[in-house]
Amino acid sequence: MSENIITYPLIVHLFFSIILMFFWNKVKVQKIVTIIGNFVALGVAIAVFIFTWKNGTHVVNAGNWEAPFGIVFVGDMLSATLILLTAIAGLSVSIFSVISIINARLRFGFFSVYHFLLLGLNGAFLTGDMFNLYVWFEIIIISSFVLISIGGEKNQLEGAVKYFTLNFFGSLIFLTALGVIYGLTGTLNMADVAVKIQQVDNQILIDVCAVLFLTAFAIKSAVFPLNFWLPASYHTPPSAVSAIFAGLLTKVGVYALIRMMTLIFPHDVFLMNVLLVLSVLTIISGSFGAIIQNNIRKVFSFLIICHIGFMIGGLGIFNVLALTGVIFYLIHDIIVKTNLFLIGGLIYRLKSTTNMKNIGGLYKSYPKISLLLLIVLFSLVGVPPLSGFWPKISLFLSSYSTENYWYLGALILGSFITLIVVAKIWSEVFWKNQPELKVSKRFIFFDKLYPIQKWQFVTPIVLLALFSLYIGFGAEHIQSLSERIAEDLYNSQNYIDAVLKP
Amino acid sequence: MEILLAIMTGVLYAAGTYMILRRSIVKLIIGIILFGNGVNLLIFLLGRITKGNPPIISPELKHFTDIYADPIPQALILTSIVISFGLQAFAIILVKRAYKVLKTDDLDMLNTLDEDS
Numbered sequence: 001m002s003e004n005i006i007t008y009p010l011i012v013h014l015f016f017s018i019i020l021m022f023f024w025n026k027v028k029v030q031k032i033v034t035i036i037g038n039f040v041a042l043g044v045a046i047a048v049f050i051f052t053w054k055n056g057t058h059v060v061n062a063g064n065w066e067a068p069f070g071i072v073f074v075g076d077m078l079s080a081t082l083i084l085l086t087a088i089a090g091l092s093v094s095i096f097s098v099i100s101i102i103n104a105r106l107r108f109g110f111f112s113v114y115h116f117l118l119l120g121l122n123g124a125f126l127t128g129d130m131f132n133l134y135v136w137f138e139i140i141i142i143s144s145f146v147l148i149s150i151g152g153e154k155n156q157l158e159g160a161v162k163y164f165t166l167n168f169f170g171s172l173i174f175l176t177a178l179g180v181i182y183g184l185t186g187t188l189n190m191a192d193v194a195v196k197i198q199q200v201d202n203q204i205l206i207d208v209c210a211v212l213f214l215t216a217f218a219i220k221s222a223v224f225p226l227n228f229w230l231p232a233s234y235h236t237p238p239s240a241v242s243a244i245f246a247g248l249l250t251k252v253g254v255y256a257l258i259r260m261m262t263l264i265f266p267h268d269v270f271l272m273n274v275l276l277v278l279s280v281l282t283i284i285s286g287s288f289g290a291i292i293q294n295n296i297r298k299v300f301s302f303l304i305i306c307h308i309g310f311m312i313g314g315l316g317i318f319n320v321l322a323l324t325g326v327i328f329y330l331i332h333d334i335i336v337k338t339n340l341f342l343i344g345g346l347i348y349r350l351k352s353t354t355n356m357k358n359i360g361g362l363y364k365s366y367p368k369i370s371l372l373l374l375i376v377l378f379s380l381v382g383v384p385p386l387s388g389f390w391p392k393i394s395l396f397l398s399s400y401s402t403e404n405y406w407y408l409g410a411l412i413l414g415s416f417i418t419l420i421v422v423a424k425i426w427s428e429v430f431w432k433n434q435p436e437l438k439v440s441k442r443f444i445f446f447d448k449l450y451p452i453q454k455w456q457f458v459t460p461i462v463l464l465a466l467f468s469l470y471i472g473f474g475a476e477h478i479q480s481l482s483e484r485i486a487e488d489l490y491n492s493q494n495y496i497d498a499v500l501k502p
Numbered sequence: 503m504e505i506l507l508a509i510m511t512g513v514l515y516a517a518g519t520y521m522i523l524r525r526s527i528v529k530l531i532i533g534i535i536l537f538g539n540g541v542n543l544l545i546f547l548l549g550r551i552t553k554g555n556p557p558i559i560s561p562e563l564k565h566f567t568d569i570y571a572d573p574i575p576q577a578l579i580l581t582s583i584v585i586s587f588g589l590q591a592f593a594i595i596l597v598k599r600a601y602k603v604l605k606t607d608d609l610d611m612l613n614t615l616d617e618d619s
Contacts, residue, residue, distance in 0.1 A: 131578055138585045145592055149599075157600040158612050161527065164596060168534055168589055169522065175541045175582055182575065183548030 003058040005051050006075035008044045009083055009122040012037065017115035027106045031098045034111040038091040041118065045087035052080035057488070057498040059128070067499050068192040074128035074499060077485045078327070082125045082255060085331060088467060089247045089338045090118045092460035096342050097240035099456035100349065105151045105238070113150075117143035117244065124252050128499055130178055130188045133256065137174065137220070141167045144249060147241045148233065159236030166229040170219030177212035184209065191499035194263045194492060210265045214274065217260070221253025223312055224281040227305045231289065234304070235297035235354075239345025242297065246304055247338030251330060254311050258326065261315050262489040263496075272316045279313030280410040282306070287417035296354045296429070297344045299421060300337075303380070306414050307333055313407045314395050321401075323486035325394030328478055332379070332387040332471055339376050339464040346373075346457055347429065350446045352439060356425065360432035369458065370430050372465060377422045379468040382415060387471035390479060507547045514540030527597050527607045534593065538586045542579045549575025 016037030023029040052058070057076040061067060094114065101110065120139035127133050144167075149160040182188060184205060185196040200206060215226070222230040230250070234242045265271050286306030293299045311333070314326035344354055350366065351359045363370040375386070382388025392415065399408040446454065471478050488494060514536050521533025549572050557570040601607050 131581070135581065135585070138589070142589060142592065145589075145596070149596060152599060152603065154603050155614075157596070157603050158614065160596060161600050161609075161612060164593060165522070165530060165534070168593070169537070172534070172537050172541050172586075176544060178578070179541065179545035179548045179575075182545065182578070183550075186572075188574075 002051070003055075003060055003075070005044075006048055006058065006073055006079075006126060007060055009041060009048060009087070010119055010126070012041045012044050013115045013119035013122065016040075017112045017119065020112040020115065021109065024109060025107060027103050030106060030111050034094050034114065035091075035098065037115060038087070038094045042087040042091050045084045048075065049080045049084045051075075052077055057495060059499050059501075067501065068187055068189045071132050072128040072189060072191075072499055073126045074495070075126060076495060076498075077481070077488055078255075078258070079125045081327075081331065081481065081485065082251075082334075083122055085334045086118060086121050086125070086248060088464070089244065089334060092342070092463050093240050093244045093247075093338065095456060095463075096243065096345065096460040097238070099453055100240055100345050101238050108150050110147070110150060113143050113146045114244075117147065121248055121252060125255060128190050130181070130190055130193065134171070134174055134178060137171060137252070137256075140249065140252060141171065144245060148237045148245075151238070153236075155236045159233035162229050163233040166219055166226070170216050170226075173212055173219070174216035177209055177216060180205070180209045180212060189499065190259065190263055191496040194496055195500070197264060206265070207268070207270055210260075210268060210271050211274070213260050213265075214257070214271065217253045217257045218278070219253075221250045221257065221308055221312075222282075222305050223308060224278050224285055224305075227282065227285065227308075230305060231293075231298055231301040234301040234341075235295060239297070239341055239348060243338045243341035243345070246300065246341045247334050250304060250308060251334055254308065254330060257312070258315060258323075258489065261318065262323070263492045266492060267318070272318055275312050275316030276404060276407055279309045279316055280406050282309030282312060283410040283414040284309075287414050287421075290421045291417060291424075294356045296347060296356060296359075296425065297341065299356075299425065300340045300344060303340070303418060303421065304337055306418065307337075310392075310395060310411060310414060313404075313410070314398070317398050317402050317404055317407070319398060319402065320483075320486050320490045321394050322398035323489055324479070324482045325391045325398060327482040327485045327489075328391035328394065331478060331482070332391060332468070335464050335467050335471065336376065336380050336387065339461060339468065340380065342461050342464070343373055343376060346446075346461060349457060351437065352443045352445065353437070356428040358435055358437060359429045361430075361434035363430040365434075372458070372461060373430075374426075375465050376461070376468060377425065379465075379472060381419045381422050385472050385475070387468045387475075389472070390475040391482075394482075503551060503553075504547065507543060507551070511540050511543045511547060514543060525609050527601065527609055530609065531590070531593050531597055535586075535590055538582075538590075542582060545575050545579055545582070549578075 020030055020033055052075050060073040062071040117140060120136050120143060123136035124133060127136060145164055148163055149156055181193060184200050185193050187193055187196060197206060219226045234245060283306050286302050286309060290299050290302035290306060293302060311326050311329050314322040348354050379386040379388050382392055395411060518533045518537030518540055521529045521536060552569055552571040555568060555570045557573055559566060
């Protein structure tokens with residue numbers, strides 16, 4: 001019975017999103033309930049993590065249907081880690097959205113949908129059934145459509161149209177791939193597919209299927225030729241919303257890619273080469289895009305793309321060392337990218353704009369906040385000993401030993417350009433003198449807020465920054481965790497045995 | 503029957519893709535709907551079509567003795583129809599709202615975001 005604990009994160013979020021619907025117009029109550037809900041979810045996530053750490057991979061059969069026939073939920077270390085990270089990011093963003101999002105938006109059931117989004121994310125991380133994964137993806141995207149378009153401003157709607165089209169299209173391609181794989185193997189349980197796909201003779205159809213999956217997840221995670229929707233839409237909604245999108249939505253695509261690559265198409269040379277080429281192009285397009293932008297939130301959007309490339313490339317190399325790097329980078333990236341967009345929101349609150357040309361002198365007027373932001377930006381670049389540095393060691397070593405010099409070069413280039421971009425942000429936003437600000441009278445600046453409101457703005461950023469620092473200074477813990485996950489992923493037989501119980 | 507469905511699927515995919523590539527925002531929605539129907543048909547087709555043999559066996563028998571129709575693709579299609587119905591409803595509202603606010607239905611005109619940065 002105790003393995004049922006892995007479904008509790010789902011139940012918590014479902015419960016709280018339903019509770020929130022009863023307080024549709026009472027924004028104050030909603031704010032309190034959502035923070036309580038996220039604390040409960042964090043507690044449950046920690047419990048799940050500890051349980052999985054002690055007991056290893058465990059499986060829940062929905063409705064007690066035996067594995068290949070029913071839907072299974074599989075809690076392995078990767079899922080448990082991602083659920084924990086989702087809970088941490090979810091809690092921080094909920095605190096931030098309580099203060100930063102105006103009541104007019106909250107009145108349209110913002111928090112209820114927010115919990116549905118987290119529900120979908122947790123479900124996608126846990127499920128062991130491909131069609132179920134599709135359904136969780138749909139829950140994620142439909143909640144994200146609501147979150148991105150709630151408020152209905154001009155920019156938002158424009159971004160929402162682009163975001164909607166590409167994501168819906170990606171889902172349809174995913175569904176096509178599902179149809180093909182069901183036709184090939186006659187099953188949808190991931191472990192069962194992994195076993196049966198080895199008996200399929202038609203290698204060309206398997207490659208086609210793999211490319212369809214790759215296309216679907218590449219759209220979700222903004223890999224090179226399919227990435228243009230991300231910078232076109234992520235800067236339009238309120239910062240809290242883009243923070244949760246940046247931290248978790250693209251990473252769900254990466255997670256799905258990792259699962260598919262390690263479980264269903266392992267050692268598929270064709271797919272590995274495609275991933276390596278795509279990763280180089282993704283890093284280049286993302287990093288060069290980031291250099292020329294002036295809007296801080298757009299810069300961050302392009303950096304998301306750049307760093308997705310790091311992970312995809314490590315997946316393309318496909319050995320234990322590279323996978324360790326990928327997992328470590330994923331852990332670091334979720335926390336840092338969420339935090340970056342929260343910082344974007346904070347800068348907007350300080351200066352009423354996110355255009356770098358119009359901002360300056362932040363270091364002079366807010367030295368403490370600047371130092372806080374400095375930690376996050378340096379973690380992003382990977383200045384040793386902060387968090388971005390450690391996963392790159394694994395990625396460098398593995399790409400060097402497997403002679404993937406193009407990817408190695410792209411890694412160095414991507415890291416270097418990230419450094420340039422951060423230096424640019426630092427000199428423009430923090431060191432430059434403040435240019436003339438066009439101030440609208442209705443805008444409430446950070447100084448005018450009550451101290452408690454100021455703390456609400458800063459607390460989530462501090463929380464995530466502390467976690468980044470922990471990843472940096474406690475790197476050996478994270479490294480051993482990543483190694484364990486990578487071993488599990490590389491030897492997928494454990495996963496298959498746990499699900500199918502031979 | 504299979505060959506007819508295969509051609510039909512291809513036509514729906516092609517028509518859907520073509521419509522998605524058009525500039526009008528309404529045609530975009532139509533394209534997505536067509537594409538979605540093509541996907542449903544594909545799943546139906548790849549689940550192997552068996553005519554007139556529902557997967558119901560008499561109480562005496564313990565095992566399937568004949569080739570029966572597979573119920574899973576139909577369940578999958580049902581789920582995906584419901585999901586895409588919801589998404590399409592959302593899409594139509596979104597497009598209507600976008601048309602009202604942006605005052606254009608030309609996708610090439612949706613580029614104000616690129617300029618203001």
